[in-house]
Amino acid sequence: MRSTDVLVIGSSAAGLVAAVTAKTVNPDKVVTVVRLEEATLVPCGIPYVFSTVETTDNNIMPSGKMFENAGVELVIGRATAIDRERKVCSLESGEEMQYDKLVLATGSSPVIPGWLKGAELDNVFTVPKNKVYLDAMQEKLADCANIIVIGAGFIGVELSDELKAAGHNVTLVERLPHVLALAFDEDIAIRAEDTLKSRGVTVRTGVGVKEIQGNGSVTGVLLENGDVLEADAVVLSVGYSPNTELAVQAGLAVDQRGAIDVDEYMRTDDPDIFAVGDCAGKTDFVTRKPSPVMLASTACAEARTAGINLFKLSVIKTFSGTISIFATALGDTGFGVAGLTETRAKEEGFDVVTGMFEGVDKHPGTLPGAHKQMVKLIVGRESNVILGGEVVGGLSTGELTNLIGFIIQNRMDVNAILSAQIGTHPLLTASPAGYPLLKAAGMVSKKSLGLI
Amino acid sequence: MRSTDVLVIGSSAAGLVAAVTAKTVNPDKVVTVVRLEEATLVPCGIPYVFSTVETTDNNIMPSGKMFENAGVELVIGRATAIDRERKVCSLESGEEMQYDKLVLATGSSPVIPGWLKGAELDNVFTVPKNKVYLDAMQEKLADCANIIVIGAGFIGVELSDELKAAGHNVTLVERLPHVLALAFDEDIAIRAEDTLKSRGVTVRTGVGVKEIQGNGSVTGVLLENGDVLEADAVVLSVGYSPNTELAVQAGLAVDQRGAIDVDEYMRTDDPDIFAVGDCAGKTDFVTRKPSPVMLASTACAEARTAGINLFKLSVIKTFSGTISIFATALGDTGFGVAGLTETRAKEEGFDVVTGMFEGVDKHPGTLPGAHKQMVKLIVGRESNVILGGEVVGGLSTGELTNLIGFIIQNRMDVNAILSAQIGTHPLLTASPAGYPLLKAAGMVSKKSLGLI
Numbered sequence: 001m002r003s004t005d006v007l008v009i010g011s012s013a014a015g016l017v018a019a020v021t022a023k024t025v026n027p028d029k030v031v032t033v034v035r036l037e038e039a040t041l042v043p044c045g046i047p048y049v050f051s052t053v054e055t056t057d058n059n060i061m062p063s064g065k066m067f068e069n070a071g072v073e074l075v076i077g078r079a080t081a082i083d084r085e086r087k088v089c090s091l092e093s094g095e096e097m098q099y100d101k102l103v104l105a106t107g108s109s110p111v112i113p114g115w116l117k118g119a120e121l122d123n124v125f126t127v128p129k130n131k132v133y134l135d136a137m138q139e140k141l142a143d144c145a146n147i148i149v150i151g152a153g154f155i156g157v158e159l160s161d162e163l164k165a166a167g168h169n170v171t172l173v174e175r176l177p178h179v180l181a182l183a184f185d186e187d188i189a190i191r192a193e194d195t196l197k198s199r200g201v202t203v204r205t206g207v208g209v210k211e212i213q214g215n216g217s218v219t220g221v222l223l224e225n226g227d228v229l230e231a232d233a234v235v236l237s238v239g240y241s242p243n244t245e246l247a248v249q250a251g252l253a254v255d256q257r258g259a260i261d262v263d264e265y266m267r268t269d270d271p272d273i274f275a276v277g278d279c280a281g282k283t284d285f286v287t288r289k290p291s292p293v294m295l296a297s298t299a300c301a302e303a304r305t306a307g308i309n310l311f312k313l314s315v316i317k318t319f320s321g322t323i324s325i326f327a328t329a330l331g332d333t334g335f336g337v338a339g340l341t342e343t344r345a346k347e348e349g350f351d352v353v354t355g356m357f358e359g360v361d362k363h364p365g366t367l368p369g370a371h372k373q374m375v376k377l378i379v380g381r382e383s384n385v386i387l388g389g390e391v392v393g394g395l396s397t398g399e400l401t402n403l404i405g406f407i408i409q410n411r412m413d414v415n416a417i418l419s420a421q422i423g424t425h426p427l428l429t430a431s432p433a434g435y436p437l438l439k440a441a442g443m444v445s446k447k448s449l450g451l452i
Numbered sequence: 453m454r455s456t457d458v459l460v461i462g463s464s465a466a467g468l469v470a471a472v473t474a475k476t477v478n479p480d481k482v483v484t485v486v487r488l489e490e491a492t493l494v495p496c497g498i499p500y501v502f503s504t505v506e507t508t509d510n511n512i513m514p515s516g517k518m519f520e521n522a523g524v525e526l527v528i529g530r531a532t533a534i535d536r537e538r539k540v541c542s543l544e545s546g547e548e549m550q551y552d553k554l555v556l557a558t559g560s561s562p563v564i565p566g567w568l569k570g571a572e573l574d575n576v577f578t579v580p581k582n583k584v585y586l587d588a589m590q591e592k593l594a595d596c597a598n599i600i601v602i603g604a605g606f607i608g609v610e611l612s613d614e615l616k617a618a619g620h621n622v623t624l625v626e627r628l629p630h631v632l633a634l635a636f637d638e639d640i641a642i643r644a645e646d647t648l649k650s651r652g653v654t655v656r657t658g659v660g661v662k663e664i665q666g667n668g669s670v671t672g673v674l675l676e677n678g679d680v681l682e683a684d685a686v687v688l689s690v691g692y693s694p695n696t697e698l699a700v701q702a703g704l705a706v707d708q709r710g711a712i713d714v715d716e717y718m719r720t721d722d723p724d725i726f727a728v729g730d731c732a733g734k735t736d737f738v739t740r741k742p743s744p745v746m747l748a749s750t751a752c753a754e755a756r757t758a759g760i761n762l763f764k765l766s767v768i769k770t771f772s773g774t775i776s777i778f779a780t781a782l783g784d785t786g787f788g789v790a791g792l793t794e795t796r797a798k799e800e801g802f803d804v805v806t807g808m809f810e811g812v813d814k815h816p817g818t819l820p821g822a823h824k825q826m827v828k829l830i831v832g833r834e835s836n837v838i839l840g841g842e843v844v845g846g847l848s849t850g851e852l853t854n855l856i857g858f859i860i861q862n863r864m865d866v867n868a869i870l871s872a873q874i875g876t877h878p879l880l881t882a883s884p885a886g887y888p889l890l891k892a893a894g895m896v897s898k899k900s901l902g903l904i
Contacts (some may be wrong), residue, residue, distance in 0.1 A: 013883075013884055013885050016885050017884075017885050020885075021894075024894070024898060024903065025901075025903075027903060042815055042816045042878070042883065044815070044876065044877060044878050044884075045815060045816050045819075045878045048819070048878055048879075052819060052820065052879075053816060053818050053819060058816060058818040059816050059818070060816070061816075061883075061885070066885075295875070296876065296884045296885075297873065297874055297875050297876045297884040298873060299884070300884035300885055300887075301871070301872070301873040301874075301884075304870060304871070304890075305871065308870075316867045316871065317867060317870060317871050318871065319871070320871075322873070323873050325873055325874060325875030326875045326877065327875055327876075327877045327880050327881070328877055328879075328880075329877065329879040329880055334877075334879075334880055336875065336880075338875060363494055363496070363497060364494045364497050364505065364510060364511050364512070364513075366505050366510040366511070367497075367500070367504060367505060368504065395847060395848065395879070395880060396847065396848045396850065396851045397880060398848065398875065398876070398877050398879075398880025398881040399848045399851035399852045399854075399855060399880075399881060400851045400854075401875050402851075402852075402855055402874045402875055402881070403851060403854055403855045403858060405872075405873060405874060405875055406855060406858060406859070406872060407858070409872060409873060410862065410864070410868070412862070415768045415769060416862070418756060418760075418769060419753070419756070419757065419768065419769050419770065419771070419772075420753070420857075420858060420861060421749065421750060421753040421774070421775050421777055421857060421861060422749055422753070422777060422854050422857060423747070423749050423777030423778045423779055423788065423790060423850065423853050423854055423857055424496065424748065424749045424779075424850070425496060425778065425779045425780055425781065425850050426494070426496050426497045426500055427500075427504075427780075427781040427786075427847070427850075428779050428780075428781055428786055428788075428847060428849060428850025428851075429779070429850040429851060429854070431465075431494065432465055432469075432496075432748045432749040432751070432752035432753075433465050433468050433469050433472075433513070433518075433748075433752055435752075438756075442473075442476070446476060449477075451476065451477075451479060
């Protein structure tokens with residue numbers, strides 16, 4: 001029987017980083033990855049295969065090379081069962097692999113609501129992390145004039161924008177009042193929605209889908225209000241559920257969302273089995289409640305934690321809850337968020353003060369390519385600690401959102417921002433006298449002091 | 453006699469922010485700014501008036517409007533003397549102004565080395581923060597084919613790039629081995645130098661200037677090695693010295709560099725007089741030595757500190773030394789640095805470990821506009837604390853450098869980076885599995901553990 005010190009099942013972002021970290025920290029151990037496909041996709045890049053990068057072939061993770069460089073073994077195959085007593089994993093091929101430490105990085109799959117009539121019709125698609133599926137889908141979509149995307153989370157929004165850029169007529173349908181309504185506060189969600197509309201996507205919000213209509217192949221979508229939208233294809237992007245068949249079969253505990261229960265070291269209730277990424281349960285960094293947000297960046301942070309803690313625990317390298325830092329871009333406008341929105345913070349019972357400032361991401365604002373930059377901060381009133389932040393700006397939005405993420409993770413307060421030194425440059429940042437992050441913090445401070 | 457609670461002398465970045473902060477924190481106080489000119493320039497934008505924004509008129513700070521919005525009084529005039537006993541400032545107009553608190557934000561002026569023969573010739577320029585001077589200079593430069601820029605700090609590099617873009621033949625002369633040699637470690641300075649050369653600027657490094665030659669107007673520059681470079685104009689960018697005439701006249705203490713002595717609240721040795729920006733002394737955040745680095749961003753941080761602490765001190769809103777966070781861009785390549793370089797850290801006696809990683813600032817790297825992104829971290833060996841960082845990347849370099857600045861200012865260590873959550877997006881950041889900041893930290897960790 002083949003034997004390995006560390007066995008990682010799955011090799012999207014989480015599996016890749018867990019395996020490489022495990023091998024880096026434990027160079028004398030044998031680290032083996034089992035995955036389904038020869039080529040794995042860059043998960044966040046998937047919407048962009050439909051126009052910007054043109055094909056899945058331009059969206060491949062260089063994981064093979066990374067494993068080779070790191071000295072990680074790679075096996076292509078499907079893990080079918082785990083025998084915890086014998087510490088053996090069975091593959092579909094009949095092969096068995098003995099492990100000392102096991103890392104589950106089995107990912108997630110698109111949700112198809114059970115109640116949704118017509119989801120089985122031809123030309124109804126989801127967006128799985130599967131190259132073969134996506135290649136076939138892209139080929140079929142090429143002949144479709146009218147495409148309806150259902151669900152306006154990040155994937156739905158990005159996919160709509162890309163399919164429009166690829167020349168289709170695209171209608172994005174969302175039950176909530178706005179696109180990205182769970183990710184951003186309303187005013188910012190409206191900005192994203194307006195940007196998406198200005199780029200030619202038809203947006204139908206505040207109305208749910210009743211059924212998908214068709215005869216063999218899809219012909220339209222019936223909305224809850226009785227409207228029928230004609231469609232040659234439908235893409236469902238209404239969420240993902242964790243892939244936990246293996247874990248459940250092995251008798252590992254799962255949480256109320258069905259994800260694998262893990263602690264801050266990413267251990268399951270079996271001390272030799274870790275779980276990371278979309279298949280693993282998440283706790284919100286601020287609210288300490290289970291979080292449904294699945295992000296490759298969170299997955300990688302979890303994977304680093306698991307990789308480091310496999311053979312001996314490090315009290316300072318734990319995963320202390322997901323901050324849900326994410327960003328997207330529509331054309332040259334970036335939208336980013338970290339931690340809690342104002343709406344969410346209030347729903348969760350926090351007494352918050354917010355500050356918002358809109359400036360320009362270059363200075364002077366006359367510079368070519370200058371873009372408005374807005375920062376909103378959500379701050380605990382009694383603690384002054386930053387609970388969340390939102391950014392709308394140009395293409396530096398992602399890194400600015402990461403700065404806010406760092407501030408949240410390190411539980412910094414408004415004073416830490418107000419006394420912060422920042423570097424500025426005309427072509428690269430806002431002005432030092434009008435840097436929106438600092439001005440937003442100043443706004444919070446003024447409110448707290450009762451000055452406005 | 454006119455009377456004001458707060459008098460701010462000067463209104464470039466430091467004066468502007470000090471005045472607005474003072475008024476914000478003390479809405480009931482009268483805050484007055486005295487400055488020389490009707491229009492003040494965005495200081496960091498000055499190099500860009502020569503091509504990118506075309507004219508100084510496109511590089512004006514909206515300070516008048518900011519003062520009006522904040523309720524700050526503005527007086528155009530020149531302060532000529534301070535009577536500390538009477539707490540009165542005299543203006544050139546003969547007017548006197550009574551103050552309770554005084555903030556000196558008198559800035560800096562270009563250095564013309566006393567030994568440099570020929571500096572008085574026609575068509576020899578410096579780069580002062582003075583619209584009238586720069587407008588005249590720009591008009592005269594329009595007729596000059598060959599321009600020599602002396603001094604390859606940030607201003608010299610940016611100006612050379614802009615003058616080249618404006619159609620001139622530009623030669624940049626630097627005594628040190630590379631451009632930006634004091635700002636960056638050698639390998640990174642070489643990248644900047646190569647980028648500048650590829651954009652058409654002729655670079656002569658490792659050789660000083662002996663004299664400027666000419667007869668009435670400049671004709672050439674004699675180098676220390678005997679070479680003569682033909683020139684229709686010369687621009688000196690060899691540094692700035694603090695404007696401290698007023699402070700010296702008033703008997704305030706100055707430091708060994710000639711800048712006004714200040715404490716962490718930005719107070720001079722007169723408790724009612726504060727100094728901020730280029731005229732104020734600086735202490736390096738890490739080395740605790742006097743620092744010669746003058747930056748608008750540092751000035752604004754000092755100004756916020758002064759504005760907050762004028763009437764009552766805040767122990768948590770102090771200025772704890774300059775981190776020297778800056779960035780520049782040459783075309784679509786950004787160069788950023790925060791804190792100590794490796795060279796400087798070693799010179800100062802720190803035992804350091806460094807980590808460097810080069811990835812791509814979008815993911816997959818096939819995305820249009822993807823740019824290499826390199827991060828280098830300089831870390832104290834015994835403390836694991838981040839002492840400095842350098843970035844070469846695309847246009848998100850400024851904000852990524854700011855994130856490193858935050859890490860330095862908050863004395864975070866390698867573990868804080870390794871356990872950090874970052875957000876990623878294909879169009880906005882590096883991949884979560886190859887985010888250069890985290891990978892560079894990982895490299896430091898591996899070295900520290902003896903794994904490489």
